Amino acid sequence: xxxxxxxxxxxxxxxxxxxxxxxxxxxxxxxxxxxxxxxxxxxxxxxxxxxxxxxxxxxxxxxxxxxxxxxxxxxxxxxxxxxxxxxxxxxxxxxxxxxxxxxxxxxxxxxxxxxxxxxxxxxxxxxxxxxxxxxxxxxxxxxxxxxxxxxxxxxxxxxxxxxxxxxxxxxxxxxxxxxxxxxxxxxxxxxxxxxxxxxxxxxxxxxxxxxxxxxx
Amino acid sequence: xxxxxxxxxxxxxxxxxxxxxxxxxxxxxxxxxxxxxxxxxxxxxxxxxxxxxxxxxxxxxxxxxxxxxxxxxxxxxxxxxxxxxxxxxxxxxxxxxxxxxxxxxxxxxxxxxxxxxxxxxxxxxxxxxxxxxxxxxxxxxxxxxxxxxxxxxxxxxxxxxxxxxxxxxxxxxxxxxxxxxxxxxxxxxxxxxxxxxxxxxxxxxxxxxxxxxxxxxxxxxxxxxxxxxxxxxxxxxxxxxxxxxxxxxxxxxxxxxxxxxxxxxxxxxxxxxxxxxxxxxxxxxxxxxxxxxxxxxxxxxxxxxxxxxxxxxxxxxxxxxxxxxxxxxxxxxxxxxxxxxxxxxxxxxxxxxxxxxxxxxxxxxxxxxxxxxxxxxxxxxxxxxxxxxxxxxxxxxxxxxxxxxxxxxxxxxxxxxxxxxxxxxxxxxxxxxxxxxxxxxxxxxxxxxxxxxxxxxxxxxxxxxxxxxxxxxxxxxxxxxxxxxxxxxxxxxxxxxxxxxxxxxxxxxxxxxxxxxxxxxxxxxxxxx
Numbered sequence: 005x006x007x008x009x010x011x012x013x014x015x016x017x018x019x020x021x022x023x024x025x026x027x028x029x030x031x032x033x034x035x036x037x038x039x040x041x042x043x044x045x046x047x048x049x050x051x052x053x054x055x056x057x058x059x060x061x062x063x064x065x066x067x068x069x070x071x072x073x074x075x076x077x078x079x080x081x082x083x084x085x086x087x088x089x090x091x092x093x094x095x096x097x098x099x100x101x102x103x104x105x106x107x108x109x110x111x112x113x114x115x116x117x118x119x120x121x122x123x124x125x126x127x128x129x130x131x132x133x134x135x136x137x138x139x140x141x142x143x144x145x146x147x148x149x150x151x152x153x154x155x156x157x158x159x160x161x162x163x164x165x166x167x168x169x170x171x172x173x174x175x176x177x178x179x180x181x182x183x184x185x186x187x188x189x190x191x192x193x194x195x196x197x198x199x200x201x202x203x204x205x206x207x208x209x210x211x212x213x214x215x216x217x218x219x220x
Numbered sequence: 221x222x223x224x225x226x227x228x229x230x231x232x233x234x235x236x237x238x239x240x241x242x243x244x245x246x247x248x249x250x251x252x253x254x255x256x257x258x259x260x261x262x263x264x265x266x267x268x269x270x271x272x273x274x275x276x277x278x279x280x281x282x283x284x285x286x287x288x289x290x291x292x293x294x295x296x297x298x299x300x301x302x303x304x305x306x307x308x309x310x311x312x313x314x315x316x317x318x319x320x321x322x323x324x325x326x327x328x329x330x331x332x333x334x335x336x337x338x339x340x341x342x343x344x345x346x347x348x349x350x351x352x353x354x355x356x357x358x359x360x361x362x363x364x365x366x367x368x369x370x371x372x373x374x375x376x377x378x379x380x381x382x383x384x385x386x387x388x389x390x391x392x393x394x395x396x397x398x399x400x401x402x403x404x405x406x407x408x409x410x411x412x413x414x415x416x417x418x419x420x421x422x423x424x425x426x427x428x429x430x431x432x433x434x435x436x437x438x439x440x441x442x443x444x445x446x447x448x449x450x451x452x453x454x455x456x457x458x459x460x461x462x463x464x465x466x467x468x469x470x471x472x473x474x475x476x477x478x479x480x481x482x483x484x485x486x487x488x489x490x491x492x493x494x495x496x497x498x499x500x501x502x503x504x505x506x507x508x509x510x511x512x513x514x515x516x517x518x519x520x521x522x523x524x525x526x527x528x529x530x531x532x533x534x535x536x537x538x539x540x541x542x543x544x545x546x547x548x549x550x551x552x553x554x555x556x557x558x559x560x561x562x563x564x565x566x567x568x569x570x571x572x573x574x575x576x577x578x579x580x581x582x583x584x585x586x587x588x589x590x591x592x593x594x595x596x597x598x599x600x601x602x603x604x605x606x607x608x609x610x611x612x613x614x615x616x617x618x619x620x621x622x623x624x625x626x627x628x629x630x631x632x633x634x635x636x637x638x639x640x641x642x643x644x645x646x647x648x649x650x651x652x653x654x655x656x657x658x659x660x661x662x663x664x665x666x667x668x669x670x671x672x673x674x675x676x677x678x679x680x681x682x683x684x685x686x687x688x689x690x691x692x693x694x695x696x697x698x699x700x701x702x703x704x705x706x707x708x709x710x711x712x713x714x715x716x717x718x719x720x721x722x723x724x725x726x727x728x729x730x731x732x733x734x735x736x737x738x739x740x741x742x743x744x745x746x747x748x749x
Contacts (some may be wrong), residue, residue, distance in 0.1 A: 022590070023592055023593055026593065045645075045649075046647060066647075068581075068646070069639070069646060071647055071650055075681060075682065076650065102678075105682075147540070210422075218584075
């Protein structure tokens, strides 16, 4: 900080997509956020934190097979209990990335990059967690994300991964009828069209990817 | 006649089928003792042979259409066998009643039994072999065709860009040209490659090969026990010549020679069966059971023959032994194949169904992002005039456009050992993961346990806060045993993994134990042998 007084915060970026990683680093640097290091996996993130002692870690949620961004955030916090955490992800709701993820760490900020209209919002968030990394952000997943229960999100995710109703029933240990009922409720909750010109399953899969930020 | 045509070398079971016939026939020719009225018996034999053929052929064609499951195939084979056996027994009985003084019944019985059973068993073994080969090729086709289709689509999308990039070296690299190439890359990514990856996401490009696999699989289940021309050209003429020779002469030396020859096909058959069963992963115990079954059936057959015709020679017992053995082996093999087919197909369908997401991610993350990065770099270089940067960016773009998705994707996602390695190293820093695994474990078996390991590792870290995990994968003749040990906190009752899911993949064969420190999850999943 002494060498460059204009830098507002010192961050590391953990993101497995090379394009997003580079773009994010460039954009943050242009906004006076010092990007100390970028990493694409857990070991890289932990090494970067050890080498550079950042104020904030900016993490993607879905890093492919293996640990999620949330797992890495907890591992980073184990050594630095006051490290600021910002998730920047395409998932409107973390439950869509994987089921049974741990809750977001205390004070973590969650930003859906698809609904990010102004880059300053991200910069402001980073500065906020830098100042008060453990502040209660009153980030209520239920209100700010898709209005589905855990069960509904899990079933939707399984539908989107290509499983049949019977296979979903088998995996969840319930009857096929129960799965079908859940699918109806998801359809109602997401207000998907009910007319005959729409294939229900395709509409559900589309809804999943839309909320996961994979399609517009 | 070219012998090679009738004794093809490529398949053990096909040649076994043909060797059974002449050797058995020669044995019978030598053994049958009395001459008789040639023309009568010839006519009688032809009539009966065609009658048997007609009945069994109709049965096969009738049931073939009904037979769409592996179990159905086995049932059909048994039915056909029973029908043939029943016809032969009736013929034998009828002939003996008609003319008790002559051994016509025995001649016909023996000849038809040997010819028909040899042929049936040979065919059944042969078709068992072709089933296995057929499934493997179907699976290959389904997987290859999915990727090949995607690859050719990618080729057509990037064809123009590829030409532009190829000629980029020869055109003068002006700022304007660089910007034009960059905008062409952007246009193709936005207009063609992005929708292309979405189409893969939604299975548009993978559903067609998948449904093709399903229909191919359904087709392959119809039973191929064809009555082909070799049956008429070889088996029946041989039997006819045999009867002519039988009816002409007899002496004691021939009978001895006949007995020796009759034992030869039985031994030969045993050896072939042994090879066949070993290839199918059968154990010696099965062979022993087969031998027992053969003895019992031969004694039974002998008793029936004695009852019908007390002058029967013991040669038939030997033939019965070989037949009993063969029948048992065929049935066991068919059942095992049925089970194996099912597993293979379930596995393949799951793999093909799971891949669109991965392929689309690959296109999205590697291809799309890489090309956009190259475009940005080219634009930047056009303003800074960095020639070196231009060169490397063009090279990157060329490589991405020239990607062979078939091989690149297979390399990235196809090798389960590689996937397991990536999985273990992805947790590095959070948890140390050791993987102990025998080299002998086949890739297709390993694929089925990766999902379990993904879940088990995440669960051990998240719920039990483990930071050291040891994965051990071993196998026995039928199962893969996956053990995951961690040093986390003991949290009995909270497995985290869906118990219903574990039940479904392991047939309920899983167990979790908790120690003072840590726990161990052991899941046993069936192998695809």
